[in-house]
Amino acid sequence: MAMKVYGPAASTNVARVLVCLEEVGLDYELVPVDMTKGEHKSPAHVSRNPFGQVPAFQDGDLILSESRAISKYILRKGGGSHLLREGNLSEAAMVDVWLEVESGQFDSAMSPIVFQCFVVPMFMGGTTDMKVVEENLEKLKKSLEVYEARLSRFKYLAGDFVSLADISHFPMAHYLLVGPHASVIDAYPHVKAWIADIMSRPSVKKVTELMEAAIRMN
């Protein structure tokens, strides 16, 4: 039975899981969850993700939530452990460090920006709160200074090898690139080149297409 991912492809957390499945080439089924109709709060979905969020994931009788946990499971099971480096203490630690940074710094600044620039006007019929966008762009820029310094020394975040830490950035990076504030990365040439490198991975291209198709349908 193929693995199942429950959630909309346009969701950054769903896309994170999909790109890992594409990286290892495992069969999967993407099961839509219509969040505009509140399907993520339905008893069926909550039985898979008790906090009523997306994604949820199923592999046989194993049901998981939390995209970064699901991603690691998929990579470990599917022969993608080179993206985690768990056999090497210091390399695995660096992957973990920059995965935490992705979540705590990049995602936390990007998420309100994407919410204001995409979700509010497209799905909620509202207007972008520019104050929220500006505040978070400032936070993002401060983080990007650190990323620029890091990527000036190493090709990828955890070292000179690509890892889940890099790939985990792609969904929010995609929305940054297609949104109104893409030029913010122009001031960080190593970051810009690194993002372009990640976005050129076949797995990332494939999932980007799924994300775009999902948005066009709305």
Next chain:
Amino acid sequence: MAPVKVFGPAMSAHAARILVCLEEVGAEYEVVNVDMQAKEHKSPEHLARNPFGQIPAFQDGDIVLFESRAIAKYVLRKYSKSAGVDLLREGDLKEAAMVDVWTEVEAHTYNPALSPVVYECLIYPAMRGVPTNQKVVEESLEKLKKVLDVYEARLSKHDYLAGDFLSFADLNHFPYTHYFMGTPHASLFDAYPHVKAWWERLAARPSVKKLSAGMPLKF
């Protein structure tokens, strides 16, 4: 072998996340204080260890790390075999996944609901001399109740979050929950008997007792 170093105040919840793992594996360590009031966390020396100017940071010989959860996992991977503990379960795909899930839940769901109560009731009044923002506290408590509903259901089925075994996921909850118990809202847990029992099991662990003694509830 030189003791590993944790940079940050010992009473910091994020430092405690690492320290509890060091205690569980019985590793030798040294806590090097970072004077936040004097902005030492923004000094060039500290920025060389934690480029975001935050605490904690960590050093083991040539290896320098930041981000408490990444550091804690490094500690567990390095020392677990010799210590005879298995808190990450990386030898078992399903168990490791469950540890990861509940570690993420603590970070993204439990802590964001619970820690504002700690900051408003204990930390901000002591460190910034500002009164508690009751609105933030009330909103957080409402979120926390919904989170604890899920925890209660989970802990009714299993003794610990990842399954019937203590793991890194459970230990991650200790530092902020410890401080929460020092706020006027500690009794919230009374409505969730399995959660309360799980917390008391954690609090009774020698590692947690030892560190709690250095984390006074009066700031």
